[in-house]
Amino acid sequence: MGMGMGLGLGSNMQQNNSKEWVKDASDAQKGVNEILSFEEYVALAEKRPCLECRPSCKYIKDIFEYFGKSPRGDYNLFIKESANSTAVYGQQRVYEHIYQNILNFTEEGFNNKFILLVGPNGSAKTSIVRKLMEGAEEYSKCDNGALYSFSWIFPIESYIKGTLGFERRGEQKESCSSQTYAYLEDREISSILSSELRDHPLLLIPASKRQQMIDTWLKAFPSELETVRKSYLYYGDISKRNRMIYDALLQSYQGNLAEVLKHIRVERFAISKRYSVGAVTIEPQLHVDLRIQQITMDRRLATLPPSLQSLNLFSVQGENAMANRGILEFSDLLKRPLDAFKYLIMTMESRTINLQGILTELDIFFIGSSNEIHLSAFKQHPDYYSFRGRINFIKVPYLLNxxxxxxxxxxxxxxxxxxxxxxxxxxxxxxxxxxxxxxxxxxxxxxxxxxxxxxxxxxxxxxxxxxxxxxxxxxxxxxxxxxxxxxxxxxxxxxxxxxxxxxxxxxxxxxxxxxxxxxxxxxxxxxxxxxxxxxxxxxxxxxxxxxxxxxxPQGDYANPVRFIELLKDYQLEIFDHELRDSLNLVDDRSYEGYLIRYVQNITSLIKGEKIKSQITGRYEDIDHFFVKEFENNIKLKESPEIFRSHMMTTLGAYSLDHPNKKIVYTEVFTDLVKTLKESFREEQKKVIVNIAKNLVFYLSEVEDPEHKRSSSLSEEGRKEIEIVLEKLQGKYRYSQAGALTLARYLIKEKY
Known part of the structure; x- marks a missing residue:
């Protein structure tokens, strides 16, 4: 019986867990799958005009600002880690160039240039675009990044005459003006025609009226209004197919626009690279980027109202259509034949593309990549100068940091x-x-x-x-x-x-x-x-x-053999410092007082005053011997007077930059501290050599764990070496094997 109860409880828990994740997933999708009537959308646009009245250039600018910058000034959009793409480090100047182009597009009201990222193979060009698309995907799912398009909804005949399906589910319709087909159930719909170019819903408003509304909505936001006035949202129109449906319905309803707009269902969509929604990549293989296909024989037309069945409707297909109102990437653009992307020149200038005599308006952020070899060949082409005016080249080099x-x-x-x-x-x-x-x-x-x-x-x-x-x-x-x-x-x-x-x-x-x-x-x-x-x-x-x-090779440059020699000396110097620090031959704390004492002496020397003792409070003479000793220890190469003056200037500048911070001299004069340590090392050379010998004996013991050979290492020497190894592991994070290996190498090369 107990077992049966246990099984029952386990089954109930599984059902509850199943319901929870389904509920969570449903809640997460509610906003992204939002549906509105046209009237509701206009109310939303009036409420937040800056978000609803923005072309793609302004939208992408907002993506940059949504992610912000790191404390170091890097754009978080590109350095953000994610499961689908790696962060792109060190290309800050490239990000700045892209952002500056976007600002220019915003001032123009549309993307009037093609951004071409150019660099050697493997310099993160594609990764940069991928991060931009990924950021657009994430932004489109948040409230401020919401994007809307629309579909045409045609109800079954029994509902056209009745009133069912015209109100939001669960609500009573308040007036005839609030009626809409947007919330009809599937069983109440005979046909749906989507907007394949994801036309903006505001384009359904006649241009003159739309302009008045935008002027009113954005009156308090002059910079945004200036951008929108230059964009397609202010003077543009819906696509050819949508215009044909719109005009046919308007004629059928004898000019009653309210009846036409009942057929509009405003739908929110999210950008998706995986499903080619507003983020599309065109590979270098040759194919047509945009095409139209007649759909007169489509079976959906049989369910449309008679006024639409006679129309020669066309379907727009291709990457340009899928990328509209988003980002279109041309991967390795210059690998394609020039004729395959010549249309971009006209598109950049006119914002439209000509499809078999049909002008189709596009709102796309165009970006692409190319390597240096193909760019060099492109520059030799006679049409290069025609393209140059419409392409902004951004160099993406290998990192130099x-x-x-x-x-x-x-x-x-x-x-x-x-x-x-x-x-x-x-x-x-x-x-x-x-x-x-x-x-x-x-x-x-x-x-x-x-x-x-x-x-x-x-x-x-x-x-x-x-x-x-x-x-x-x-x-x-x-x-x-x-x-x-x-x-x-x-x-x-x-x-x-x-x-x-x-x-x-x-x-x-x-x-x-x-x-x-x-x-x-x-x-x-x-x-x-x-x-x-x-x-x-x-x-x-x-x-x-x-x-x-x-x-x-040019001297040490382009000289891989010399690179290795330089790196060997540099890395040995670093480990030598770490080893000496672990041997307690360097004490950072002692240098603070040493520097303070020197600064006090040269300050009094410059002013011609005596020094006030911090211990007795009495005024004492300048210690000229100490000053000379200090300057000898740092191996001063210039005039002492110039050096002392420079030190005082450095301290003054530091005080101005950090008015409320106590001066830590070892932080201000890090180079001097390093030089003093080097001088100190020379003094302790004999000590280091002696310890190096002990280290050799210790290494022999490590290699002879069974003690087959007699050891010359004293217990005191062994303990000292073990303390050194502990410090190298604790402070500098070496493994014991790594510390011993490098210690042996250092002794062999330097001692």
């Missing part, structure tokens, strides 16, 4: 975690190498500032990659050079952007980096930057597979 490049592969690394582990800095090392393959040496003639031109020509590929990634300034520069370079970073980044051979046009692609990650991950359970460099040493011999490996 290694920090952003790392984000591309984080998901891939996470998915491989069960079979291998990327140690700290390994992926960063690979991404820095990737960026270095995409860079050009600076040319002094490209800079108006002669000093800047001379300075940037001294940057090697690694220094340039680090400058682009995190504004890292080479330690070898003096304070004036660093200041000049820091304020000119954007000038350096933009140096080649208008040239044919721009940075990011060549080099290794993210697709190839992903393949490298898979290849490396198959070789072992652990990947350090040493493994990355070893792999790259072999990879650069694949010159038959990768064009960028065949570019003639």
């Amino acid at each position: 290694a920090e952003e490049e790392v984000k591309i592969y984080n998901d891939q690394i996470a998915s491989l975690k069960s079979k291998m582990n990327f140690e700290p800095h390994a992926l960063e090392c690979l991404c820095l190498w990737a960026v270095m393959t995409r860079l050009r040496p600076a040319l002094a003639k490209n800079y108006k500032d002669k000093k800047l031109g001379e300075l940037v020509t001294t940057l090697n590929p690694l220094e340039k990659a680090l400058l682009y990634s995190n504004e890292f300034l080479p330690a070898r520069l003096d304070s004036e050079e660093k200041k000049l370079l820091k304020v000119s970073i954007q000038d350096v980044i933009r140096e080649f952007e208008n040239e044919n051979l721009y940075e990011g046009k060549f080099g290794i692609s993210p697709r190839e980096i992903k393949q490298i990650i898979y290849e490396i991950s198959s070789k072992g359970l652990m990947v350090t930057f040493v493994d990355i460099l070893d792999f790259l040493n072999k990879f650069i011999d694949r010159k038959n597979e990768h064009d960028f490996l065949n570019i003639a």
